[in-house]
Amino acid sequence: MLRMKNISKIYRTELVETHALSDVNFTVEEGEFIAVTGPSGSGKTTFLNITGLLENFEQGTYELDGEDVSTLGDKQLSRLRNEKIGFIFQGFNLIGDLNLYDNIEVPLIFRGLSAKARKQRIEESLELVGLGGRASHFPAQLSGGQQQRVAIARALAGKPRFLLADEPTGNLDTLMARQVMELLEEINRQGTTLLMVTHDHELAQRAHRNIQILDGQLRDINKNELVELI
Ligand code: ADP
Ligand code: ADP
Numbered sequence: 001m002l003r004m005k006n007i008s009k010i011y012r013t014e015l016v017e018t019h020a021l022s023d024v025n026f027t028v029e030e031g032e033f034i035a036v037t038g039p040s041g042s043g044k045t046t047f048l049n050i051t052g053l054l055e056n057f058e059q060g061t062y063e064l065d066g067e068d069v070s071t072l073g074d075k076q077l078s079r080l081r082n083e084k085i086g087f088i089f090q091g092f093n094l095i096g097d098l099n100l101y102d103n104i105e106v107p108l109i110f111r112g113l114s115a116k117a118r119k120q121r122i123e124e125s126l127e128l129v130g131l132g133g134r135a136s137h138f139p140a141q142l143s144g145g146q147q148q149r150v151a152i153a154r155a156l157a158g159k160p161r162f163l164l165a166d167e168p169t170g171n172l173d174t175l176m177a178r179q180v181m182e183l184l185e186e187i188n189r190q191g192t193t194l195l196m197v198t199h200d201h202e203l204a205q206r207a208h209r210n211i212q213i214l215d216g217q218l219r220d221i222n223k224n225e226l227v228e229l230i
Helices: 044-051 074-084 100-110 115-128 144-157 174-189 201-205 223-229
Strands: 002-012 017-028 033-037 059-064 085-089 162-166 193-197 209-214 217-221
Touching: 002 044, 017 044, 017 217, 033 044, 033 201, 044 162, 044 193, 074 085, 085 144, 100 115, 100 144, 115 144, 144 174, 162 174, 174 193
Parallel strands: 033 193, 033 209, 085 162, 162 193
Antiparallel strands: 002 017, 002 059, 209 217
8 A cells, every 4th residue: 555665854954964764665555564663763753754744755756555645745645644644643642622522523624524424433433442421521631541542533533544653652651551552453453554653562563564763774674583672
């Protein structure tokens, strides 16, 4: 479903050029669960952001479902992103002033769904993450693990085929991290492709495939190597 060839990304400021990604080749098949590991500053977030069409790149080609994204303008990129991709972040990124229902509704309004369709998707997705009946609660009334489940519900409400998660368990204790991971695995089993950045070697082991980024270069790694690498 996704093919990157020779992708590079350079951040330029007045004083320095940072080669955040160098010559990345990467392919994802529908339904895969891939974990991305690597030290801080190695390029993981940049890689995820380019994959999610949130950031551009200088060189190379990137095809998503056969569409060459480098030929698309901002409007078409955001259409493609809305249609296909869901995001989950380490910090949940929920809006504190809005209850759970309204938090999940925001991106759906943005997508132009009718009020009726929005209601159905919000209720379905809250149910799926085990928070049905909590729609009128506010984020601060929930534990960290529950907040992350709301963020997952918000991503799923858009019915993405491709879920991108940047350290989704990074702010959670071990038990909650495991619950969130089990939910993500279940979502993957139901067919959603999952790409997850993690520092947690146990979680990375659960993926179908592991890749490592070191100094902007990406390589496939064997799971047995993970222990030494992370
Ligand atoms: P992580 O490995 O979880 O991305 P980091 O400590 O590397 O954690 O980065 C924390 C946050 O700061 C990330 O969201 C990352 O995108 C952002 N970040 C890292 N380096 C820079 C930078 N030079 N300029 C702007 N944002 C950055
Ligand atoms: P990671 O997620 O692995 O911590 P990042 O992708 O955040 O790594 O960063 C890769 C490199 O690019 C780092 O050297 C970081 O400082 C740099 N970088 C990231 N975002 C920016 C930015 N917006 N401007 C300049 N440099 C950045």
